[in-house]
Amino acid sequence: MTEPISYTYAVVRDADGLPDVLAGVQGVARAPVHLVHGRHGGDVAAVVSPVPPEDFHEDALKRHLEDLDWLEAVARAHHSVVEALSAHTTVLPLRLATVYLDDERVAMTLDACQDTFSDRLSRLAAHVEWGVKIYVEPISVTAARADTAPAPGLSPGRAYLRSRRAQRHTQEDAYRAAEQAAANVEAAAGIHAVDRARHRPQQGELSVGSGENVVNDAYLVPAEHADAFFSDVMRAAEGLDSVRVEVTGPWAPYSFASPPDAEPAEGTASP
Amino acid sequence: MTGAARLPVEAEREPLPGRQIALIDLLDRLLSGGVVLTGDITLSIAGIDLVRVSLRALIVSITAQNPSPWAEGTPQPRDGHAE
Numbered sequence: 001m002t003e004p005i006s007y008t009y010a011v012v013r014d015a016d017g018l019p020d021v022l023a024g025v026q027g028v029a030r031a032p033v034h035l036v037h038g039r040h041g042g043d044v045a046a047v048v049s050p051v052p053p054e055d056f057h058e059d060a061l062k063r064h065l066e067d068l069d070w071l072e073a074v075a076r077a078h079h080s081v082v083e084a085l086s087a088h089t090t091v092l093p094l095r096l097a098t099v100y101l102d103d104e105r106v107a108m109t110l111d112a113c114q115d116t117f118s119d120r121l122s123r124l125a126a127h128v129e130w131g132v133k134i135y136v137e138p139i140s141v142t143a144a145r146a147d148t149a150p151a152p153g154l155s156p157g158r159a160y161l162r163s164r165r166a167q168r169h170t171q172e173d174a175y176r177a178a179e180q181a182a183a184n185v186e187a188a189a190g191i192h193a194v195d196r197a198r199h200r201p202q203q204g205e206l207s208v209g210s211g212e213n214v215v216n217d218a219y220l221v222p223a224e225h226a227d228a229f230f231s232d233v234m235r236a237a238e239g240l241d242s243v244r245v246e247v248t249g250p251w252a253p254y255s256f257a258s259p260p261d262a263e264p265a266e267g268t269a270s271p
Numbered sequence: 272m273t274g275a276a277r278l279p280v281e282a283e284r285e286p287l288p289g290r291q292i293a294l295i296d297l298l299d300r301l302l303s304g305g306v307v308l309t310g311d312i313t314l315s316i317a318g319i320d321l322v323r324v325s326l327r328a329l330i331v332s333i334t335a336q337n338p339s340p341w342a343e344g345t346p347q348p349r350d351g352h353a354e
Contacts (some may be wrong), residue, residue: 002288006309011306036337064301071298072294075294075297075298075301076292076297078296078301079292079297080302091340092306093300093301093304093305093306094303094305094306094307094308095301095302095304095305095306096302096305098305098306098308109308114309117306120306129300131296131299133274138274181338199303200299200303201298202295202299204295206293206295206298207295208295216299218300218304246294248293248296251300254300254301254304254305255299255300255303257304257305257306258305258307264321
């Protein structure tokens with residue numbers, strides 16, 4: 001249980017200079033990362049670093065995954081390796097915590113999946129991922145009431161009902177605006193994007209920003225369209241009150257790493 | 272915090288490095304994106320990706336209005352490009 005095991009970050013096409021890119025890059029637990037090649041040749045390589053087995057065996061992982069600090073450290077380390085690679089080459093990111101017993105096992109996987117990896121890397125070459133989130137801003141009670149000063153002579157009960165109704169209408173308007181924003185954004189994004197993946201709207205304590213997240217999409221965009229995508233999407237929702245659009249990225253193509261038919265759980269659709 | 276920009280305020284765009292990425296955006300990608308390989312450490316139980324399950328439990332509060340994504344119907348086998 002003391003021999004380190006192999007944490008695998010991503011698959012890339014091997015190229016001159018990659019070892020230089022990786023020199024100095026630290027992975028999980030600050031370990032240096034290295035390339036692993038298949039045993040039967042081929043031009044894809046995995047990016048790997050040693051991790052302590054006691055942290056990554058099944059029971060340990062189960063425990064750790066409920067520990068947000070641990071999870072965040074691993075996720076950010078994983079991402080920083082992917083980012084370092086992305087600056088130089090097309091990256092096929094692997095799911096968090098893909099772990100093999102040793103580099104030999106990684107090599108066997110590369111040999112077995114060589115063609116799939118190679119095809120996917122070709123498809124993703126010169127593409128970036130943009131995240132697009134749409135939020136409905138919360139309607140404050142006071143804001144809704146301020147819009148509709150109660151008519152004089154209204155009983156307290158009726159005044160209350162009227163203000164509640166106004167509030168509800170304001171909230172409905174906000175959702176309608178969000179629908180409009182979503183349609184506009186989708187149309188603008190569709191001009192540039194070649195694929196879309198839908199993530200679940202963000203909820204819970206980790207969600208950031210105000211309002212309710214109603215759309216959490218990722219778009220795969222050719223690199224030469226990246227800037228136009230950003231500005232067109234931002235422009236698409238201009239002027240819609242109580243709706244906020246956030247664009248994150250550009251990301252390595254995490255959400256498009258698996259071909260659509262291999263990703264049955266998360267709805268992946270063309271725009 | 273992210274590449275976030277508010278509307279209708281003018282969009283500020285910064286380069287990605289040096290900016291703290293929101294953990295939730297990262298987890299969306301690292302836990303439901305990325306190539307799923309069958310590693311040597313068993314990360315799935317009855318075909319359900321364990322990483323995904325744990326994390327969804329963590330970041331999404333499960334309620335009647337927001338049922339668990341993995342409880343509905345039969346689990347999809349997620350063998351991806353598994354060996």
